[in-house]
Amino acid sequence: MKIATWNINGVKARLDAATLWLEEASPDIACLQEIKSVDEAFPAEAFERLGYNVTTHGQKGFNGVAILSKRPLEDPVRGLDGAPDDVQARYLEGVVSTDEGVVRVASIYLPNGNPVESEKFAYKLAWAERLIARAGELLANEEPVVLAGDYNVIPEPIDAKKPEAWTNDALFQPESRAFYRRLQAMGYLDAVRATTDEAVYTFWDYQAGAWQKDNGIRIDHLLLSPQAADRLETVEIAKDVRGRDKPSDHVPVIATLAV
DNA sequence: ATGGTGGCTGTGCCA
Numbered sequence: 170m171k172i173a174t175w176n177i178n179g180v181k182a183r184l185d186a187a188t189l190w191l192e193e194a195s196p197d198i199a200c201l202q203e204i205k206s207v208d209e210a211f212p213a214e215a216f217e218r219l220g221y222n223v224t225t226h227g228q229k230g231f232n233g234v235a236i237l238s239k240r241p242l243e244d245p246v247r248g249l250d251g252a253p254d255d256v257q258a259r260y261l262e263g264v265v266s267t268d269e270g271v272v273r274v275a276s277i278y279l280p281n282g283n284p285v286e287s288e289k290f291a292y293k294l295a296w297a298e299r300l301i302a303r304a305g306e307l308l309a310n311e312e313p314v315v316l317a318g319d320y321n322v323i324p325e326p327i328d329a330k331k332p333e334a335w336t337n338d339a340l341f342q343p344e345s346r347a348f349y350r351r352l353q354a355m356g357y358l359d360a361v362r363a364t365t366d367e368a369v370y371t372f373w374d375y376q377a378g379a380w381q382k383d384n385g386i387r388i389d390h391l392l393l394s395p396q397a398a399d400r401l402e403t404v405e406i407a408k409d410v411r412g413r414d415k416p417s418d419h420v421p422v423i424a425t426l427a428v
Numbered sequence: 429a430t431g432g433t434g435g436c437t438g439t440g441c442c443a
Contacts, residue, residue, distance in 0.1 A: 178435065181435085182435060205435065229437090230441085232442095281443060375443095377431080379433095418433090
């Protein structure tokens with residue numbers, strides 16, 4: 170089973186690029202972030218034509234996550250516990266059943282958190298704590314779990330072309346990196362880093378020719394529970410997608426699991 | 429490089 174994460178930066182602007190990539194790559198599950206659409210306006214038919222079930226957790230203008238799955242997504246969970254007044258749509262989870270068993274997936278859009286001196290960074294860290302709590306609950310089920318998304322965290326210096334340029338950025342703060350390490354210490358495997366020691370990126374800014382200079386960062390991650398990690402076969406970053414017409418600033422990351 | 433680009437919105441905000 171192929172499970173992908175992709176921050177598409179607006180589903181309306183990315184509809185052609187998204188359907189083209191889905192036809193080519195044919196992931197069984199695609200976790201999308203930054204759909205920037207309310208649920209009613211999400212162009213579900215375009216994806217249903219490709220054989221996907223569509224589940225969304227949208228919001229007007231910003232944020233918003235979705236899961237496209239060839240098999241039905243069961244028991245959808247929208248949002249994280251712990252902040253009932255939080256209206257930002259950043260978390261969607263569900264279960265897919267296969268002949269081999271079940272896999273639980275989450276589409277995650279962690280807050281960016283810039284600037285660091287603002288309440289936005291505090292919100293990022295508080296949101297990360299709520300994700301840690303949910304991630305712990307899921308471990309107790311001893312199921313294959315894939316926490317897929319745009320974490321807005323650069324884990325290590327190798328994960329940026331110019332790490333020194335990110336010193337004061339929320340994506341590379343010690344607290345942000347510590348949060349990411351905690352998920353791994355709990356038992357979640359960084360699927361990309363488990364399969365390569367190379368410098369690989371998933372995001373290149375639209376500005377200042379970042380793509381042309383390969384000035385990228387690795388912030389889109391697939392974290393696997395032990396039961397999912399045991400079934401990990403391959404991981405791929407669809408870098409070529411960044412060089413196409415009207416690209417997102419992020420590219421898909423895809424893991425193949427034996428489930 | 430206190431700039432730069434893009435999406436969605438609404439003439440600014442967010443990334």
